[in-house]
Amino acid sequence: MLPAANYAHPSIMLLFLFFLCIFRWFLFASAAFKVTHLPGFLQQGALPFHLETGYIEVDEVYGVELFYYFIESERNPSEDPLLLWLTGGPGCSAFSGLSLEIGPLKFISERYNGSLPNLVYHPYSWNKISNIIFLDSPVGTGFSFSNHPQGYETGDKSWSKHAIIFLRKWLIDHQQFLSNPLYIAGDSYAGKGYVIGNPSTGELIDYNARVPFAFGMGIISDELYQGINKNCEGEDYVNPKRPPCASLLQIFEDFKSELMTSHILEPKCSLAAPKPKNTAGTRRSMQVQESNTVLFGPPIPELKCRTYAYYLMYIWANSNIVQEALNVKKGTVKEWQRCLDLNYYKKDISSSLKYQVNITTSGYRALVYSGDHDMLVPFVGTKEWVKSLKFSVTDRWRSWHVGGQVAGYTESYSNNLTFATVKGAGHTAPEYKAKECLAMFRRWISHRLL
Structure with missing residues (x-):
């Protein structure tokens, strides 16, 4: 999954104060819906996992309702x-995390022929060992909506508040999970976890690190690297102020573009989301829904591209029969998009x-992981800001393995913080290295060293 075009700041860190803040408990009428069959799913019969969808109101004034997908653990849901799970962007649907990263569904990347795209069971889903709520947030993302235009005016703090209200209300209606260990997880802009992948923190190092990364990967020359270090000290590389620095960073941007x-080793492809502002000369998709509503979709990537699955996802999610199966409220979202530019x-x-x-330092465990071929974050x-926390090392830098092969490198720190790289993975590591990431998560969630 790729996030939306804007990565610049953190978003929902206040969500972690869930355990420290006191919120009033709300009366809540359940809007949960059990989904037993999905259009396009190739396996015969009912889904081989428990899927629930629903809405929870998080703002009574503007009528903000967040949509979610809940998938029970296949092992022991009660324990x-x-x-x-909060997908990044901000503005990317939770269905990206579900069908591209850690959920039990995967699209078959085959050329679109006018029929509904097909999905299959994903064997490396994290619901093998955990219950997962995939939340469309902030409002305006996926199938979440507001009944009033002002409800869409959101930000880091309101997203955090809405997520906390959502979780409180959801647990009221699912009290069988009140005693289960709770983890907040996500990646990119949502990576404030505490299982977080290639996370944006808001610090300059998040994006300034692209330069030393590019140098280490042989993308830029010694001269350019040294020139940027000399002329850009203390600068924000995304918005440089000094002309000599800006000039050098433009050369760097040309290489990066x-x-x-x-994932720097994969072919350069269009994202299939969000809609570009300038579409001249770009092949676009046109879909006619069963209701005869014409949707002009995102650019169509080449079939060889990983992002072709994002295009298939757009077609699938905008189908009326799919939305009926998911119990989406009619008329609330005119066009589903994988990622929106908010x-x-x-x-x-x-x-x-x-x-x-x-x-x-309050005792909560943290896993911070990074795909080592991601140039976005x-x-x-990430390694630099982890070290800036000045926690003592408890397990020194070493390789970790899956199937007898190196899967990445890891270091553990005091205060239950673990950092790991995922070898060969990109920005959303489980999308690229599903087997290895499931093994990583399984070991960590079981309180074992990677």
């Missing part, structure tokens, strides 16, 4: 951990690092 920055989104939490310290920067 296995409960994960609340030739690559698929979510122009109205307010980035009002400048950095998450103080929250990282507060939560970990490179592991180089």
Whole structure:
């Protein structure tokens, strides 16, 4: 999964204060719906896993309702951990996390022929060992909606507040999970976990680290690397102020623009989301829904591209029969998009690092992982901010293995913090290395060393 075009700041760190804040308990009428069959799913009969969808109102004034997918653990739902998964962007649907990363569904990437795209069972889903709530948030994402235009005016803090209200209300209606261990998980802009992948913290190092990463990967020359280090000290590489620095960073951007920055070894492809502002000369999809509504979809990637599955997802999710199967409220979302560019989104939490310290030192465990071929939020920067927390090392840098092969490298710290790289993975590591990431998560959630 690729997030939306804007990665610049952290979003929902206040969610971690869930355990520290006191919120009033709300009366809640259940809107849960059990989904037993999905259009396009190739296996005969009922789904081989428990899937529930629903809405929970998180703002009574504007009528904001967040849509969710809940999948029970296939092992022991009554005792296995409960994960609340928040997809990045901000503005990317939770269905990305479900069908591209850690959920039990996968699209078959085959050329679209006018029929509904097909899905199959994904054997490396994290619901093998955990219960997972995939939440469409913030409002406006996926199938979540507001009954009033002002309800869509959201940001880091309101997203955090809505997520907390959602979780409180959901647990009231699912009290059998109140005693299960709870983990908040996500990646990219939602990576404030505490299972977090290639996370954005809001610190300059998140994106400034692209330069040393590119140098280490042989993408830029010694001269350019040294010139940026000399002329850009203390600068924000995304918005440089000094002309000599800006000039050098433009050269760097030219090199970067030739690559698929979510995974530098993969072919450069269109994202299939969100809609570009300038579509001249770009092949676009057109879909006619069963209701005869014409949707002009995202650019169509080449079939060889990983992102072709994102295009198939768009077609699938906009089908009326799919939305009926998911019990989506009619008329609330005109067009489902995998990722939206939320122009109205307010980035009002400048950095998450103080929250990282507060939560970990309060006794909560943390797993921070990075796909080592991601250039959007490179592991180089993540490793640097982890070290800036100044926690003592409890298990020194070493390789970790799956199937007798190196799957990445890891280091553990005091306050129950584990950092790991995933070898060969991109920005959303489980999308690229599903087997290895499931093994990583299984070991960590079981309180074992990687």
